[in-house]
Amino acid sequence: MGENAPDREIPGRETMVLDAETRAQExxxxxxxxxxxxxxxxxxxxxxxxEIRTRLRACFDVTLPRFDLMAQLEKMPEGMTLGELSRRMMVSNGNITGLVEKLAELGLLQRIPHPTDRRAAMVRLTEAGHRSFADMAVEHAEWISNLFAGLGEAEVAQLMRLLGRVKQSVHAATEERKVRAGE
Amino acid sequence: MGENAPDREIPGRETMVLDAETRAQExxxxxxxxxxxxxxxxxxxxxxxxEIRTRLRACFDVTLPRFDLMAQLEKMPEGMTLGELSRRMMVSNGNITGLVEKLAELGLLQRIPHPTDRRAAMVRLTEAGHRSFADMAVEHAEWISNLFAGLGEAEVAQLMRLLGRVKQSVHAATEERKVRAGE
DNA sequence: CGATAATTGTTGAAGCCTAAAGTATTTTCA
DNA sequence: TGAAAATACTTTAGGCTTCAACAATTATCG
Structure with a gap:
């Protein structure tokens, strides 16, 4: 994605509260x-x-989505349902189904029955999965650290804070739209 | 990779790459x-x-990659080669081939022969493409503005600056890796 | 000039991703 | 209780994406 916006002249017809003239002045x-x-x-x-995708592929022959899924499971040693994975990874349910299928074939995770809900499927890393992820996680953390190495501690903290604000703003805007669209 | 790197003597008068490297190591x-x-x-x-993908689909029945490609072409009314599109959009060559194919089928862009290079293929928006994009761009800009509406002007500016620093840092780190890997 | 290298775009295989429709199970509540 | 709604997951169709191998063309340089 290039850095340049579609720099057309867009007439300001954003809100109906302020007329274009006032808005243009303010x-x-x-x-x-x-x-x-x-x-x-x-x-x-x-x-x-x-960059991370390329390196994961080159060094560990693994894809980024699979690594991400394993990272989620690593944080929950007792296991997690597919729906929980889907929400945490912010991808669709069907997507998780496929990823779990592949990782199970590779012996990196296993399905276990949900104790109370027969609809739900729980998964957790196998011993091999834990070991495999541990290896990758070390390198991965170093790569990320390296990519951000040009920033000082203060800059990192500031970015953290501002991106938190972005998250807030986006959530507010999308919730508002969802409500307006009737749930 | 020790605690006391010998080339630590010279303070930040070096290149961006060296600076980042030492900082990460030390x-x-x-x-x-x-x-x-x-x-x-x-x-x-x-x-x-x-959010943008969903809205583009719902309102204009278009995918995000196609919108992005049209946005690139809009900025270059005289046309652009596929390679240029690939670089600007930061996706692979083969990807562009497919997207251009689809958009051409829809009559939104057309191929034109490159004046001097018979390998290259140039494309540009058709009249219909320009009109279609103009419609979408207005809405799109409003959506984005809305999603960031929770941030003040100063925060937007600060984020711009810090993300610029991130870009720098990432470029420095990846260039360094590419050089080490022999181009 | 002419061989070698680099560039441009295409193709095919593999994999990711979503939306929508479908199945099975659980929850809600009249 | 039992019908209706909600939830958890799967399946399918369509589209995006990369990588690697390839063909055509252009550039480089001895």
């Missing part, structure tokens, strides 16, 4: 800043994600 | 902060991307 910027911020955010994520 | 840091930062960055991008 805020000389349309949606350009937010657009540029989004593109930069996307660029950063894409760059890092691509 | 700090016996557990990488936790960077890891958390990366996860939060990924969360923000995933949230926004998912």
């Amino acid at each position: 805020r000389p910027h349309d949606h350009q800043d937010e657009l540029r911020l989004w593109l930069r955010l996307l660029t950063c994520t894409t760059l890092i994600e691509g | 700090r016996p840091h557990d990488h936790q902060d960077e890891l958390r930062l990366w996860l939060r960055l990924l969360t923000c991008t995933t949230l926004i991307e998912g």
Whole structure:
């Protein structure tokens, strides 16, 4: 994703509360800043994600989604349902089904029956899965640390805080839309 | 990789690469902060991307990659080669081939011969493509602006700056790796 | 010039991802 | 209790994405 927004001149028809004239005077910027911020955010994520994907493949012959799924399971040694995985990883249910299938074939995780709910399927890492993940996690953490090595501690903390604000803002906006759309 | 690297003598007068490297080596840091930062960055991008994808699909029956490709072409009315698209969108060549194929079938872009290089294929938006994109771009810009509406101007500016630093840092780290791996 | 290298785009295999529809089970509540 | 709704997961169709191998063309340089 390139760094440059579709830099068309977009007439400000955002809110109906303020007429375009007032808005233009108060805020000389349309949606350009937010657009540029989004593109930069996307660029950063894409760059890092691509790098990590390439290295995981080269060093451990594993894909990023599989690594992520194992990372989730590692945090819950007693196991987790597929739905919980789906929510935590922010991907669809069907996606998890496929990933679990592959990792189970490789012997890295196992399904175990849910104690009370016969609909649910629980999974957890096998011994081999734990060992495999432990190896990868060490390298992975170093890679990430290295990619961010150009930033100071203060910058990292500040980014953490601001991205927390972004999360808040996005959640607020999407919840509002969901409510407006009737759940 | 010791605690006291000998080339630590010269303070930050060196290249970006060296600076990042020494910093990562000299700090016996557990990488936790960077890891958390990366996860939060990924969360923000995933949230926004998912929301935009859903809305583009619901409102315009278009996918995000196709929208992005059209956005790139919109900025270059005279056209662009596939390789240029690939670099700007940071995706593989083969990916672009497929996207262009689909958009051409829909009549939204057209191929035109490259004036001097018979290997290269140039594409540009058709009239219909321009119109279609213009419609979508207006809504899209509003969506993005809305998703970031919880942030103030200063926060947006600060995020812009810090993400610029992230980009720098990542580029430095990956360039260094590429060089070490022999281009 | 002409061999070698680099670049441009395409193809195919493998895998990721979503949305929507379907099945099985559990929960809700009249 | 028992019908209706909600939940957990699977399946399928369509689309995105990468990597690696390939063909065509252009660039490099002895």
